[in-house]
Amino acid sequence: MLMLFFFLFFSTQAFANLGAGNSYVKDGVYFSDVQLPFKLQQQQIEALDSGLTLRFQLSFSIVDIRNWRIDRDIGSLSQAYSIRLNAFTGRYMISNLNIGTKASFSSIEEVEVFFSEIKNIPLVDDSILDIEKNYSVIMEAEISAEGISQWIKTLSFWRENLDTEFEAIEWKLLD
Amino acid sequence: METFRLSSIKIRKIVSVLIFLSIASLIALLFSDDDPTEFNRIQVSLLAVNILSFFALLPVVALSAKNLFHDYKQKKLGAKLRFRMALAFSGLALIPAIVIFFFAINFMNKGISVWSDADVEKGLSDALMLGRSALDERIQDGLFATSNISIQLKGMENITQLLENQRKENDAIQLSLIDADLRLLASSSSQVDQSSVRVPTAFEINQVALKQSWTSLDSTTDDRYLIRVLVPVISFSLNEKPIYLQALYSLDPKLSMMAYSVEETYARYGMLSFMKTPIQYSYALTLGIVVMLSLLLAIYGSFEFADRLVKPIESLEKQTDKKTDSEQNFSNKKEYGEEDEIAVLVNSFMAAQKEAAWSDVAKRMAHEINNPLTPIQLSAERIQKKFIGSPQEKEFIEASTKTIITQVDVLRDLVSAFSNFAEREKLSFSKIDINNLIEESIQLFSRQHENISFDIKKDHTGLIEVDANKIQQVLNNLLLNAIDACNQAEKPAINFETKTTKNNSGKYCQITINDNGQGFDEDIIKNAFEPYQTSKEHGKGLGLAIVKSIIDEHKGEINIDNSNVGAIIKIILPIEQENRESVQ
The missing domain is CATH 1.20.120 (Four Helix Bundle (Hemerythrin (Met), subunit A))
Known part of the structure; x- marks a missing residue:
């Protein structure tokens, strides 16, 4: 019973996704474009339509992959968005929580298209990188319900989980 | 403990x-x-x-x-x-x-x-619809105005001035021209800082290409609403690439604030309902x-x-x-109608009071009777010695004084019995073999009563901790009673049995004395252990009371009853006296 409780408390629903990412240099800065098969669960759409705010977070880690040694973290970056339905306009508002820009969409499909390809994410200045090294970018993405405590989420055990995690995507920074 | x-x-x-x-x-x-x-x-x-x-x-x-x-x-x-x-x-x-x-x-x-009351939900929905109608009207006005402005744009010559004039004329807060590569070509803004121009996304540009227009309601950081309209400029292009006109219109601050408030409340309500x-x-x-x-x-x-x-x-x-015996308590339970601790306590008090009263009476009687006995006896003996008279008279006096002395002795025994009952000596415990003690009592009386068959069944082995003298007194008293009871029987027999019993409080030795006499009167059984209860012609009625008192002092239990033939007496004594609790 206790095990079940902890399982429910700490579990998040992960679904298998195959995404892709690539990086390029522009004006001395490495940028990344990410393609994700972004798809909201039915429960998440219902939650959005009810007034809940979802948070979509992308976490990038730049890692120096070293043979026979522990990999070295070069840096990390987090890019977060909030998604909510503006009941007044009936449009889904997406806010980039890092820079404050906002966009609105008339349907969930448009939201999904928006997040399916995220471009021009600045990652790292090339001055701190060694061209000879073997760098990888690892991106983890997750959707979570904002303003709902884990406790209340646990007590919604009969529903699909509002939180989802994407499979991590990895690509070479210097390809 | x-x-x-x-x-x-x-x-x-x-x-x-x-x-x-x-x-x-x-x-x-x-x-x-x-x-x-x-x-x-x-x-x-x-x-x-x-x-x-x-x-x-x-x-x-x-x-x-x-x-x-x-x-x-x-x-x-x-x-x-x-x-x-x-x-x-x-x-x-x-x-x-x-x-x-x-x-x-x-x-x-x-x-x-x-x-989630239906009325609340309906009220909020109606408020939303009302607000939406007002906003839709304003959005359509913005779209109409922006389309008109785009028609009037013919080229890039004096474009900034033209945009400035159109912005002021149409009460827009920002007009900007953007190419298909999302580059800002020109803009006019009521705000001084040009960097605040919100460049549309590629998705929005694609939507304009598909639907010929794009409208959205943007919220600002200070919780105001802005209407954003994006239309294609169809009258000219730049390097054969399409150009787009974006216009921003502000909402009335009061309307904007109310819309924000209604929207927030609706969202909060929706979240709580969900x-x-x-x-x-x-x-x-x-x-x-x-x-x-x-x-x-x-x-x-x-x-x-x-x-x-x-x-x-x-x-x-x-x-x-x-100070009291549990058997008395038990017999009194019916009298007080309850069996809980309060009733037991009351019974114990009553019994203690009764016993104290008996003890007091016994002491007083012993004292009052004992005092004149010595002068009576001495006087009788002196009369016996000093009397001078005819042999017939002397013989009479001697017989009479002998009777007085004999009866004084009887009275002394009675006083002694009273004293024993009233004054409890401190017990002196030692470990003894109870079977030996029983055999000693049997030997004491068997010679005088050869017609009686005595038997002992020794199922209990081992020593028990008792005051040997007191228990011997108990056995002698009970044996005397049994002899008196069965003396008239055809084949008088008295049987002893010892055995070991156990309960959660510890081990006990049970002694059973069974005779084939006439048994106890039913009336006697009820109060057999109270002083002065006897069926004997010359009995003092103190024997069983003393027996009971000794057994209680040993934290034991005694029960009397009639068997099919004669009486049966059961004594239960704890084997160990340390930390002893009563049998019950």
């Missing part, structure tokens, strides 16, 4: 800490953030403290209940009253707590249901844990309270019970 006391003190300390923690966490929970959706870590921690306290207290209460039930089943002194009191106190706590819990749950659910059931579960669970913990504390408190309340009664009862 010492270990038990120590562990009991430790348990009390632990329980005190748990009670303190629980009450502190309950109070903290009460005053913590009451936002139902934000059941934060502190609240979860506080709840966890309560759950842990509950699970820590549960075995303590279970142990107390088990001990109490065990004592009750063993019929230990005070257990029945403690059991009843604990049950009553627990019941008094349990019933109102359960009633309050279900009422609280019911009221809470009703209260939460009000959130999370209604888990919020109900959360409250019910919290309330349930709080009630369960409170109940557990109340039950534990009731055990402790009952224990403390009954302890002085138990102590008093133990004291009175030492």
Whole structure:
């Protein structure tokens, strides 16, 4: 019973996704474009339509992959968005929580298209990188319900989980 | 016993800490953030403290209940009253707590249901629709104005001035020209800072390409609404790439504020409705844990309270019970109609009072009778010696004085018996073989009563701890009674039997004396152990009272009854006298 409780408390629903990412240099800065098969669960759409705010977070880690040694973290970056339905306009508002820009969409499909390809994410200045090294970018993405405590989420055990995690995507920074 | 006391003190300390923690966490929970959706870590921690306290207290209460039930089943002194009191106190706590819990749950659910009340939902929806209508009208105005501006744009010559004029004319806060590569070509803004131009996204540009227009309602950081319109400029292009005109229009601040307020309320309402059931579960669970913990504390408190309340009664009862016999108590139970500790206590008091009265009377009688006996005896002896007269007269005097002296001796025996009953000597315990003691008593009387068959069945082996002289006195008294009872029988027989018995208090030796005499009168059996109860013509009625008194002093038990032939007497004595408890 206790095990079940902890399982429910700490579990998040992960679904298998195959995404892709690539990086390029522009004006001395490495940028990344990410393609994700972004798809909201039915429960998440219902939650959005009810007034809940979802948070979509992308976490990038730049890692120096070293043979026979522990990999070295070069840096990390987090890019977060909030998604909510503006009941007044009936449009889904997406806010980039890092820079404050906002966009609105008339349907969930448009939201999904928006997040399916995220471009021009600045990652790292090339001055701190060694061209000879073997760098990888690892991106983890997750959707979570904002303003709902884990406790209340646990007590919604009969529903699909509002939180989802994407499979991590990895690509070479210097390809 | 010492270990038990120590562990009991430790348990009390632990329980005190748990009670303190629980009450502190309950109070903290009460005053913590009451936002139902934000059941934060502190609240979860506080709840966890309560759950842990509950699970820590549960075995303590279970142990107390088990001990109490065990004592009750063993019929230990005070257990029945403690059991009843604990049950009553627990019941008094349990019933109102359960009633309050279900009422609280019911009221809470009703209260939460009000959130999702149909009227509230409809009112909010209507407010939204009303606001939307007002905004749609404003958006359409913006779209119409922006399309008109785009028609008037013919080229890039003087474009900034043209945009500035059109912006002012159409009451826009920003007009900007953007190419297909999302580059800003020109703009006019009411704000000085040009960098604040919001460049459309590629998606929005694609939408314009598909639908010929794009409108959106953007909210600003200061919670205002902006209408954004994006249309293609069809009258000219740049390097054969399409150009787009973006216009921003502000809403009336008052309307914007109201729209924001309605939208926020609607969103909050929607979120609470969506999370209604888990919020109900959360409250019910919290309330349930709080009630369960409170109940557990109340039950534990009731055990402790009952224990403390009954302890002085138990102590008093133990004291009175030492002075009285349990058989008397038992026979008096019917008289007082109850069998609980209070009735036993009353019985014990009554019996102690009765025994004290008898003892007092015996002492006084012994004293008052003993005093004149010596001068009577001396005077009789002097008369016997000094009398000078005819042989016939002397013979008469001698016979008479002899009778006086003999009767004085009888009276002395009676006084001695009274004294023995009234004054209890301190017992001197030693370990003896009870079978040997019985055989000694049999030998003492068998020579004088050769017609009687004596037998002993020795099933008990080993030594028992008794005052040998007192138990010998008991055996002699009972044997004399048995001899008197069966002397007239055709084949008089007296049989002894010893055996070992056991109960939870320890090991006991049971002595049974069975004769084939006429048995006891039914009236005598009831009060056989009270002083001056006898069926013998010349009996003093103190024999069985003294026997009972000695057995009680040994923390034993004696029962008399009639068998199919004659009387049967059973004595139960504890084998060990240390830490002894009464047989019951």
